[in-house]
Amino acid sequence: MTSLRRRRPLEIWPAYVDATASLLMVVVFVLLVAVVGQQFLTLAIGDRDTALTRLTAQVNSLSELLSLEESRSAELDAELALRSASLARAESSLIDLTAQLQQRETELAESNATIATQSTELSEQARQMARLSAQIAALEILRDRIRDELAGVLSERDEIQARLSQELQKRITRMAEVERLNTQIAEVRRQLAEISRTLDLRTAELDARDLEIRDLGNKLNLALANEAARLQRYRSEFFGRLREALADTPGVEIVGDRFVLPSELLFASGSDELDAGGRRQAATLAAMLDTLMREIPTDIDWILRIDGHTDRRPIHTERFPSNWELSTARAISLARELMRSGVPATRLAPTGFAEFHPLDAGEGDAALARNRRIELKLSSR
Numbered sequence: 065m066t067s068l069r070r071r072r073p074l075e076i077w078p079a080y081v082d083a084t085a086s087l088l089m090v091v092v093f094v095l096l097v098a099v100v101g102q103q104f105l106t107l108a109i110g111d112r113d114t115a116l117t118r119l120t121a122q123v124n125s126l127s128e129l130l131s132l133e134e135s136r137s138a139e140l141d142a143e144l145a146l147r148s149a150s151l152a153r154a155e156s157s158l159i160d161l162t163a164q165l166q167q168r169e170t171e172l173a174e175s176n177a178t179i180a181t182q183s184t185e186l187s188e189q190a191r192q193m194a195r196l197s198a199q200i201a202a203l204e205i206l207r208d209r210i211r212d213e214l215a216g217v218l219s220e221r222d223e224i225q226a227r228l229s230q231e232l233q234k235r236i237t238r239m240a241e242v243e244r245l246n247t248q249i250a251e252v253r254r255q256l257a258e259i260s261r262t263l264d265l266r267t268a269e270l271d272a273r274d275l276e277i278r279d280l281g282n283k284l285n286l287a288l289a290n291e292a293a294r295l296q297r298y299r300s301e302f303f304g305r306l307r308e309a310l311a312d313t314p315g316v317e318i319v320g321d322r323f324v325l326p327s328e329l330l331f332a333s334g335s336d337e338l339d340a341g342g343r344r345q346a347a348t349l350a351a352m353l354d355t356l357m358r359e360i361p362t363d364i365d366w367i368l369r370i371d372g373h374t375d376r377r378p379i380h381t382e383r384f385p386s387n388w389e390l391s392t393a394r395a396i397s398l399a400r401e402l403m404r405s406g407v408p409a410t411r412l413a414p415t416g417f418a419e420f421h422p423l424d425a426g427e428g429d430a431a432l433a434r435n436r437r438i439e440l441k442l443s444s445r
Contacts, residue, residue, distance in 0.1 A: 087155075101168060122164065129157075323439065328433070343401060350407055366443065369439075370413065372415070373421060374391050374419050374436055375419055375435045395414035398438060422435040
C-alpha cells in the first residue's frame with residue numbers, strides 16, 4: 065500500500081501535465097480564435113471596437129494567468145492540491161470563457177449580418193459614388209470649359225482694359241489740348257472783342273464815308289446824267305446829220321444809240337482795206353465829226369466807238385485766222401482813215417466783236433448781210 069501510495073502521485077502527474085497541456089492548447093486556440101476574431105472585427109466593424117477591447121482585456125488577463133501558470137509549473141509537484149484548485153478554477157474560467165466565446169460568436173454573427181447590411185449600403189453608396197463621380201467628371205469638364213471661357217473673357221477684359229487705358233490716355237491728351245484750345249479761344253475772343261470794338265469804330269467811320277460816297281455818287285450820277293443828256297443831244301444831232309448824208313445808202317440804220325453801216329459800204333468781202341466807196345464814206349464821217357467837235361463843249365469827255373461785226377460764217381486765212389481778227393482789223397482801218405482826216409486818236413475807240421453779237425438770228429443771206437456791219441456809238445468816256 066505504501067508503495068502504491070508512493071506511485072500514485074507520479075501517475076497523476078503525467079495526466080495532470082496532459083490535461084494542463086490540453087487546457088493550454090485549448091486556451092491558445094481560444095486565444096488565437098479570439099485574436100483572429102478581434103482582428104477581423106477590428107477590420108470589419110469600427111463600431112464594435114469597445115466590445116472587442118473588453119474581450120481583448122479578458123484574453124490578456126487569461127494570458128497573464130497562463131503565464132503565471134507556466135511560471136509556477138516547477139512548483140506544481142509541491143503544490144498539487146493548490147494546482148488542482150487552480151485547475152478547477154481554470155476549468156470554471158474555461159467554461160465561463162467558452163460561454164463568453166459563444167456570446168462573442170453570436171455577436172460576431174450579428175456583426176457579420178451588420179457587415180452584410182453595411183456592405184449592401186456600401187454598394188449602394190458605391191453606386192451613388194459612381195453617379196457622383198460621373199457628375200463630378202461632367203462638372204470638371206464644365207469647369208474646364210468655363211475656365212477656358214473665363215480665360216478668354218479675362219483676355220478680352222485685359223484687351224478692353226488696355227484699350228480703355230489708351231483711350232483714357234488719349235482723352236487726357238485731348239483734354240489737355242482742349243484746355244490749351246480753350247485758352248487760345250479765350251485769347252482769340254479777347255482779340256475779337258478788341259477787333260469788334262475797332263470794327264465798330266471803323267464801321268461808324270465807313271458809314272460816315274458811305275454817306276459821303278452816296279452823296280458823291282448821287283452827285284456824280286446827276287452829273288453823268290446831265291452830261292449824258294447833253295451828249296445825247298449832240299449824238300442825236302450827229303446821227304441825224306449822218307443819216308441825212310447817207311440817206312440814199314441802203315442798209316444804213318439806227319439801232320438804239322448806235323449808227324449801223326453795212327460792211328459792204330466800206331470793205332470788200334473778206335478784206336479790211338477800205339475801198340474807194342469806203343474812203344468816201346469815211347471822209348463824210350470825218351467832216352461831220354469835225355463839225356461836231358466844234359459844237360460839243362470842251363467839258364464833255366466823249367469818244368466815238370467803232371465796233372466791227374461779222375456774220376457767223378468762219379474765215380481761216382493767214383491774215384485772219386478767225387472773225388475776231390477780221391472784225392477788229394476793219395474797225396482799226398476805219399479809225400486810221402478818220403485819223404488821217406483829222407479826227408484825234410483820243411476820240412476814237414476801235415473794237416472787234418466777231419460773229420457773237422448778231423442783229424438778226426436768221427440763216428438767210430439777208431440776215432447774214434445785216435450782221436456784217438460797222439457800228440458807231442458816241443458815248444462818254
